[in-house]
Amino acid sequence: MFHDFAPVLVQCPFAIAWQLGHDEMLKLLLQTLEEERGIDQKLTRLAEGGGNPRAAAAEGKK
Template sequence: MSVKTIEELFVHELSDIYSAEKQLTKALPRLARAADHPALAEGFTNHLAETQGQIERIDQIVEILGIRLKRIKCAAMEGLIEEGKEVIDSIEAGPLRDAALIGGAQKVEHYEIAAYGTLAALAKQLGYDQALPLLLETLEEEKATDIKLTKLAEQGGNQRAAREAKAA
């Protein structure tokens, strides 16, 4: 990665999150199938549609700014998705797997929150006034998804896993 200007950093970071979102669209259906609790499966399915909208926003930013994204693969998202595969392969379907899936999904959301927060700060610094609202909209969606995942965990996901462990 050879980045020499703040503009190049913005393009690199936008390219990275674009790759991350694309990878996530492939992983979410698998996570939905692996979830035992219907609300968690529905959450993954709903987030897929939201993620596709976020990709469309990145496309809008590219068009507005007249930039070209770099062809890179987001290694961070690749690792997070691999962790999710390991959870699915190593934990039997049920409340414990759901608790692990929620934790993994929150890691993804926290990564995305950091990425979009950084992009929004860069866009503000660069005066990309048309791109900034699009980035902030996605940032708020990612924060909202994180809150939903926390509520799923607190409203029974982790308790069911704990009860199952005591019963075993």
């Protein structure tokens, strides 16, 4: 159910900052969103790639 509201919850701070003319806050929110997207992409690649190959190799040696 939360995922239904997630886009609205993300957009609200941006809309409020924009409407109130808080350009610096809007800039920080956009920067944070881009950082989160980058982290999400890295975690997705890690999850899809099966993790750390060196750790898997070390685990197999036990």
